[in-house]
Amino acid sequence: MKTMQLMSGVALAAILGGSAMAQTELTMWYHGAGNQVEADIINQIISDFNASQSDWSVTIESFPQIAYNDSVVAAALAGNLPDILDVDGPVMPNWAWAGYMQPLPIDESVIADFLPGTKGYWDGQLYSIGLWDAAVAMVTRQSTLDALGLRTPTLDAPWTGDEFMAALEAAKASGDFEFAFDPGMAWTGEWYPYAFSPFLPSFGGDLVDRSTYQTAEGVLNGDAAIAFGEWWQSLFTEGYAPGTSQDPAARDNGFIEGRYAFSWNGNWAALGALGAFEDTVFLPAPDFGNGPIIGAASWQFGVSASSEHPEGAAAFIEFALQDEYLAAFSNGIGLIPATATAAAMTENYAPGGPMAVFFDLTAQQALVRPVSPGYVVAAKVFEKALADIANGADVADALDAAVNEINTDIERNGGYGH
Amino acid sequence: MATIAPDNHGLRLVVRYTVLTIIAIIFVFPLVFMLVSSLKPDQQLLADTSSMRAFLPVGDISLNNYYDAFDRAPVGLFVMNSVIVTGVTVVLSLLVCSLAAFSFVFLRWSGRSLILSIILATLIVPFETIAIPLLLIASKLPWIGLEGFTTGWLNSYRVQIVPFIADGLTIFLFVQYFKDLPGELIEAARVEGATWPQIYRRIVMPLAGPVIATAAILKFLVMYNQYLWPLMVVQQESYRPVMVGLQYFFQLNRAWGEIMAYLSLITVPVLVFYLFLQRAFIASIASTGVKG
Amino acid sequence: MASKLTQSNSAGWAFAFPGFALMLAFIILPFFLAFGLSFTNQRLVTPNPTEYVGMANYRQLLGLRILTIEPQRDEAGAVERDDNGDAIYPRMREFTRNNADYPQLAGLQEWFSIDRGDRRSFVLARDVVFMKAIVNTVIFVLIVAPVQGGLALGLALLINQRLRGINLFRAIYFMPVVVSIVVVSLLWRFIYSGQSGLLNNLLSGLSFGMFTPVDWLGNPSTALGSIIVMSIWQAVGFHMVIWLSGLQTISPTLYEAASIEGASKWQTFRYVTWPGLRNTAVLVLIVITMQAFALFAQIDVMTGGGPLDSTQTIVFQAVERGYGKQDISGGSAISVILFCIVLSISLIQRYLTREKS
Numbered sequence A: 001m002k003t004m005q006l007m008s009g010v011a012l013a014a015i016l017g018g019s020a021m022a023q024t025e026l027t028m029w030y031h032g033a034g035n036q037v038e039a040d041i042i043n044q045i046i047s048d049f050n051a052s053q054s055d056w057s058v059t060i061e062s063f064p065q066i067a068y069n070d071s072v073v074a075a076a077l078a079g080n081l082p083d084i085l086d087v088d089g090p091v092m093p094n095w096a097w098a099g100y101m102q103p104l105p106i107d108e109s110v111i112a113d114f115l116p117g118t119k120g121y122w123d124g125q126l127y128s129i130g131l132w133d134a135a136v137a138m139v140t141r142q143s144t145l146d147a148l149g150l151r152t153p154t155l156d157a158p159w160t161g162d163e164f165m166a167a168l169e170a171a172k173a174s175g176d177f178e179f180a181f182d183p184g185m186a187w188t189g190e191w192y193p194y195a196f197s198p199f200l201p202s203f204g205g206d207l208v209d210r211s212t213y214q215t216a217e218g219v220l221n222g223d224a225a226i227a228f229g230e231w232w233q234s235l236f237t238e239g240y241a242p243g244t245s246q247d248p249a250a251r252d253n254g255f256i257e258g259r260y261a262f263s264w265n266g267n268w269a270a271l272g273a274l275g276a277f278e279d280t281v282f283l284p285a286p287d288f289g290n291g292p293i294i295g296a297a298s299w300q301f302g303v304s305a306s307s308e309h310p311e312g313a314a315a316f317i318e319f320a321l322q323d324e325y326l327a328a329f330s331n332g333i334g335l336i337p338a339t340a341t342a343a344a345m346t347e348n349y350a351p352g353g354p355m356a357v358f359f360d361l362t363a364q365q366a367l368v369r370p371v372s373p374g375y376v377v378a379a380k381v382f383e384k385a386l387a388d389i390a391n392g393a394d395v396a397d398a399l400d401a402a403v404n405e406i407n408t409d410i411e412r413n414g415g416y417g418h
Numbered sequence B: 001m002a003t004i005a006p007d008n009h010g011l012r013l014v015v016r017y018t019v020l021t022i023i024a025i026i027f028v029f030p031l032v033f034m035l036v037s038s039l040k041p042d043q044q045l046l047a048d049t050s051s052m053r054a055f056l057p058v059g060d061i062s063l064n065n066y067y068d069a070f071d072r073a074p075v076g077l078f079v080m081n082s083v084i085v086t087g088v089t090v091v092l093s094l095l096v097c098s099l100a101a102f103s104f105v106f107l108r109w110s111g112r113s114l115i116l117s118i119i120l121a122t123l124i125v126p127f128e129t130i131a132i133p134l135l136l137i138a139s140k141l142p143w144i145g146l147e148g149f150t151t152g153w154l155n156s157y158r159v160q161i162v163p164f165i166a167d168g169l170t171i172f173l174f175v176q177y178f179k180d181l182p183g184e185l186i187e188a189a190r191v192e193g194a195t196w197p198q199i200y201r202r203i204v205m206p207l208a209g210p211v212i213a214t215a216a217i218l219k220f221l222v223m224y225n226q227y228l229w230p231l232m233v234v235q236q237e238s239y240r241p242v243m244v245g246l247q248y249f250f251q252l253n254r255a256w257g258e259i260m261a262y263l264s265l266i267t268v269p270v271l272v273f274y275l276f277l278q279r280a281f282i283a284s285i286a287s288t289g290v291k292g
Numbered sequence C: 001m002a003s004k005l006t007q008s009n010s011a012g013w014a015f016a017f018p019g020f021a022l023m024l025a026f027i028i029l030p031f032f033l034a035f036g037l038s039f040t041n042q043r044l045v046t047p048n049p050t051e052y053v054g055m056a057n058y059r060q061l062l063g064l065r066i067l068t069i070e071p072q073r074d075e076a077g078a079v080e081r082d083d084n085g086d087a088i089y090p091r092m093r094e095f096t097r098n099n100a101d102y103p104q105l106a107g108l109q110e111w112f113s114i115d116r117g118d119r120r121s122f123v124l125a126r127d128v129v130f131m132k133a134i135v136n137t138v139i140f141v142l143i144v145a146p147v148q149g150g151l152a153l154g155l156a157l158l159i160n161q162r163l164r165g166i167n168l169f170r171a172i173y174f175m176p177v178v179v180s181i182v183v184v185s186l187l188w189r190f191i192y193s194g195q196s197g198l199l200n201n202l203l204s205g206l207s208f209g210m211f212t213p214v215d216w217l218g219n220p221s222t223a224l225g226s227i228i229v230m231s232i233w234q235a236v237g238f239h240m241v242i243w244l245s246g247l248q249t250i251s252p253t254l255y256e257a258a259s260i261e262g263a264s265k266w267q268t269f270r271y272v273t274w275p276g277l278r279n280t281a282v283l284v285l286i287v288i289t290m291q292a293f294a295l296f297a298q299i300d301v302m303t304g305g306g307p308l309d310s311t312q313t314i315v316f317q318a319v320e321r322g323y324g325k326q327d328i329s330g331g332s333a334i335s336v337i338l339f340c341i342v343l344s345i346s347l348i349q350r351y352l353t354r355e356k357s
Helices: A003-022 A036-052 A065-078 A088-097 A143-150 A161-174 A191-196 A199-203 A223-237 A248-253 A267-276 A312-321 A325-332 A339-343 A354-367 A375-388 A394-414 B010-037 B042-048 B064-072 B074-106 B112-125 B129-138 B160-164 B168-178 B185-191 B195-205 B208-223 B227-235 B241-252 B254-284 C009-037 C055-060 C128-159 C166-180 C179-193 C198-206 C220-247 C252-260 C266-275 C277-295 C298-301 C313-326 C328-352
Strands: A023-030 A057-063 A082-087 A117-121 A125-129 A135-140 A179-182 A260-266 A281-284 A299-304 B142-145 B148-151 C064-069 C109-116 C118-124
Touching: A003 C009, A023 A036, A023 A065, A023 A312, A023 B010, A036 A057, A036 A312, A036 A325, A057 A312, A057 C109, A065 A082, A065 A088, A065 B129, A065 B227, A065 B241, A082 A088, A082 A312, A088 A117, A088 A125, A088 A299, A088 A375, A135 A143, A135 A267, A135 A354, A143 A161, A143 A260, A143 A281, A143 A339, A161 A179, A191 A375, A199 A223, A223 A394, A248 B042, A260 A267, A267 A281, A281 A354, A299 A312, A325 A339, A339 A354, A375 A394, A375 B168, A394 C109, B010 B254, B010 C166, B010 C179, B010 C220, B042 B254, B064 B074, B064 B241, B064 B254, B074 B112, B074 B160, B074 B168, B074 B195, B074 B208, B074 B241, B074 C009, B112 B168, B112 C009, B112 C277, B112 C328, B129 B160, B129 B227, B129 C009, B129 C313, B129 C328, B160 B227, B160 C009, B168 C009, B168 C277, B185 B195, B195 B208, B195 C009, B208 B254, B208 C166, B208 C220, B227 B241, B241 B254, B254 C166, B254 C179, C009 C328, C055 C328, C109 C128, C118 C128, C128 C166, C128 C220, C128 C277, C128 C313, C166 C220, C179 C198, C179 C220, C179 C298, C220 C266, C220 C277, C220 C298, C252 C266, C266 C277, C277 C328, C298 C313, C313 C328
Parallel strands: A023 A057, A023 A082, A179 A260
Antiparallel strands: A082 A299, A117 A125, A125 A299, A135 A260, A135 A281, B142 B148, C064 C118, C109 C118
């Protein structure tokens, strides 16, 4: 009798326990450790997803952003990647090519209206999708423009390169500012290629020849690129901008403290400027001859190649792509939501909102960084070239060195699969 | 003790203390800056760096940065992880390395000088060089633990401890120190029939106070301040040590006050360990009647 | 200590085994792996299979050539000169890029040039940054080793007095050692800041405003020096303690004998103190040199190798190439080169400081 009770008890427990076991656990890595706002939002999405269905249960592990890419690479070497992965847009081709990620099996009609910069394609397949895009603009105050007597540029009529330099000269001559222009040299790392490489195509050059992705000769050290390099160097030699030894604190707070007239900054930092001044305006990039161009693409979600449940990962990602979450991230960290409908739900990007101009900037002026596995190396090489030129190195030699390195790297990797 | 007895009269004394104090200020001012800045709000902190106020706890002083630092990152967890990893490694390292040094200095055995040369050659190899191959090795090593037989040591304490137990510098420090110990003691013990373990435990190690303290401090510092290796082998927050935790503070919403608070928090255990060993160090030097 | 009593293979091996086995598994084995990797084209992140490439990595790192050319001449055959009166030479990029006459120079860059009368010799390197890294590292070691060792000895002599409270001073002088080099680098960034740094303010104050602020870390001529000063500041306390323990092994009877003979302070130091410090000196010198060659963390936090490569170091290049640019085989090759350099130096050091019996 006792044995029967015991056994039925065990059987009951097994059945009950068994049904709970049917929920598969998915691991996810995110780059937001230390940033409470992002952590709150992503945790909310995860708990909502877990509650909304019973097939999958997502758990998250957070990493500090600076260390994130290194952590993923180390984990990949050790064979320890999670199911769902967060990846920076331009890095995705490198990880996809290396076999860290598998194509994302989501319904593409879901993302049909998404900003082009949020979609990560490699080799013709969708590997990652982002909940937001990031844009860069010239931040300044309307009062500054008025005081210096400058025309306010619009998206349709941006400043030309000459007009831009005249504006800097006016700001410098006025003596009201420590520096006329703050490009943000203190933010070493991905900021340099993201924020500054778009000036290259505006001059007529590029980081790498995008028709073949096999060489940078002629595009990174051709006449157009050298013109860009000399313009870049003049910013520092003429004293318009603080150089590579800029204090990180000065970069973070300088515009708000009134040290700089114009600040080249991304919209994630724009919330601060909006809060500090009522007349903050975001101006489009100058047109150096081939149209005004800014960067695009930010962090995106994808599935790791070693995941055994890509359909579960895809289910989570699709769930996260809903407008309410796009809007939540946008309100929280100031970035552009991926769809116009989500934008309408946000405080800043709704039509008429203070940052709605960024939505248009992205739609009209954005050019993604080169879509190539070789981007990881090219970015570092370009960052160094920019820093060296800013410090006074010979422009042609610095660009030549960059071209040499990029080409050698492409060759040693067998063309990077293009 | 071979110290030089000075002229302790009036002016000379003042001059000596002044010189010592000026030098002391040079060594201490950045730390004072760090501690004082951790009490100030960000704006004031940055504004104060341009004057002597950087070293003075003036203005809007509070512990807010510390509260915020704890909000941003699990500081207590990181410190605990670091203390565990560091403490275990130091203890094991002192044991293993002193044993090895003992055998190199006091025993004669075939292969001794070759092995010692190889060990000393590893002093040259910087860690960054072998990190990747070591990662590949660590991800394949087997282990028998609570979950049974598993491969791969990632996300654990042992992966942060075991590769660092034996290192060339610690062995070198012990070897140099043991060389200076008088051989007659050992010979006398052997004549009396003492076994090697007994000699190690009863004679050599009790005399090794100074080198134990030096090696322990050095090892502690190396282990406590590790960044690259934990970054590569630990992906779960629960095992992260303090230096990886520092990166939490360099996100887009950087707050220098919190960073100063965090830096102060993680420096405290090291200072405590150092001061504790200081006493032991002084005590053992004073009691070393054998030398001089 | 060689006698029958000390011969013991089993005890010797038993005592040394745990340490040696651990080092074999976790240091020596990975090093040989890295050594092997340097002869391949292994990448950190790649789907391509690894191939053996022989000395290609080393050739790419160490490739050097010298090109001696004449200055540009105008149609009359006279040497063209610039405003300063110096002869104008054609730019190197004309020779190294797309020039079929000089295929062996393709991909090289100018490192430096030497004037020889009416011609100039250009030294071209395949990896100029790496060459600069080697030079910077050697400069760093050559300066830090004697300066830090000497300062540490001076501090040790200063501390080796029987004054009240001397132990407090010793503890304070040692304190920077216990702080992480990353923390120290972050703090010193504030101190060295060009705009509102503490050092500039201090020097301004001391010179009554005559001192113009210097951008310590942003100026190629001061960046390496600033890093040197900071590194010495951080590490000198440790070597002071090592010198101290050496000083305290010198028998006081020797000092008494010296003072009876009427020796001056300098004579006492030279004939009593210094000879007794021989072993300690070797230890200090070797440890400082090893640590100096591994210069990395300060560069990573403070300057990133700049400005204009003035703070590039060998280990920094190894990390940047291996991890940043995903070229593990190149990073390993750099590490092997470093190993060879340091090995030769330590062998030379050993030879120079050997016991002359």
